[in-house]
Amino acid sequence: MKRPRRQALEVSISFLDVISCGFGAIVLLLLIAKSVEFSTPQPSPPPTQNKSITLLQEQLFSLRGETQIMTRTLSGKREQLSELEQSIARLRQQLASVNRQLLASAQADTTERDELILAQQILSEEMQRLQQLGSRKANQLIGGIPMDSEYLVFIIDTSGSMVDYAWPKVRSELLNILDIYPTVKGIQVMNDMGDYMFPSYRGKWLPDTPGRRRAIIRQMSHWRPFSNSSPVEGIQRAIQAFYASDKKISLYVFGDDFTGGSIHKVLNTVSQSNRQRGRNKQRVRIHTIGFPVHFLAPGGRMETASRFAALMRELSYRNGGTFVGLSSLDEKQ
Template structure:
């Protein structure tokens, strides 16, 4: 008997299981999607964010502008710094040049000082030798003027009459007086108002060197400070600024006339300034040189010239000095 074969099913149980699971998953997703709805952000929150973004953009633009300004300022500062660095470099070069000049000058001064010291030693030895022979003593006079001082002060009338008519003679007499003092410890030149020829040495002594003596004569060519034709201010300032008890000082007063009100007042004022405290002795010796400008120049004031001569004669007599009245304005006489 012929057995019948079992009919094969086209769709198996396993396939149906897969299909069922798939449909179940789709249903589940639909349920989930329905319960979770999309919620857009509220309009107010959107406006606030937009305003915040706009504010940040404005701040960004402002910062960019400030950065641009700061960059330009920084560039300008860098240029200024570069110029300052160039100026500093230039000043450093100038300073180095000045220092080299000062070093050279100091070396020259040292050489000149050594030569001066040597000359002083030679002169001292020669003076000692002459003193031993009795040929020289401390009170020797040259042209009637004692030359025992170690420091010299020239008080020169720089009025118009002196400058216009007697200046060459003044320079010649200044040089003659320096010649009778071969070497001293200090020199100073002021006018009758107390103005210094070399302001940097105000209240100090000029060193006595050949170069300094030549500089004084050269400076006389264009030295023209104001003058009132009265020597009292210059004498007072010279004594107050330069007097020292351990120094032998001589003042040389150059002038041609006296326009002050009282000779007696000048004599009293100078005597008070020149008297040592507690002693009836002068601090400095005062010599006077009279130039005959008003006796020789056209339109001269004879009266003021005569008053000057009387004042200078008495002034030198009271202060241990000598009055020399010149009779010519010719520098060779």
């Protein structure tokens, strides 16, 4: 039996292919559409906002600059502070050193203060004695001086205070002492520094004649060698130049104040120069005459005058002499 022929399909394979491609195209379009983002343009800021931003930026830059300046200034201040601290530390060290020096100086000055107190006590006693003497003549004041000397050396302070206020009195006292010794074997006149009134007779005795005595008084009118108001040099040079074991010599020291160093040092120096070797005996007598310049003249230095009185009194005592303190600068008294 003959099989019947199958009926042909109305839709062909080509149509299905077209439909599939169409769906694929639609799906692809949807995928592409979803992947594209549409953005709207951002609106530009208004001009006033731009100005504010610019101003803030300028302020920011200015603050940054000021911060740098302040940082540098602070660093400089810190360095200055460090230097000041170092300076303060150095000053504290210097102050401590000065305090130590002052303490040492105060301890070293104890002896000088003791000497000043001693000088003031001696001055008080001497002033009381002078007040009791009153208006006695100068030659009466020196009446207790031993008269056994054959040679005389006058050591005269030629400082400004003596020349300006006491020179007439110095000449008068020089004459009085020469009158006490009518005749001696030799005379010499030096200042407290050891300078000779007559340089041509350096180291030699002046002959004692009336003419020589008058020449000495005349020379006093213009004799003004330099003086340091300390008789040590003059005494030492006189002893070294004129001492001889076969001569009886007296030194007469004229002065008004003492501006040298330690009184004890002066006394010891003179004692060593005036002591005979191997014997506890002086080579020469030392008499001292004190002129009250600083007690009577305006602006007088009481301290140096007091030290002079203490020194002269002890100097004459240790060297077999006499200390005479005058009460007036009047050459007639």
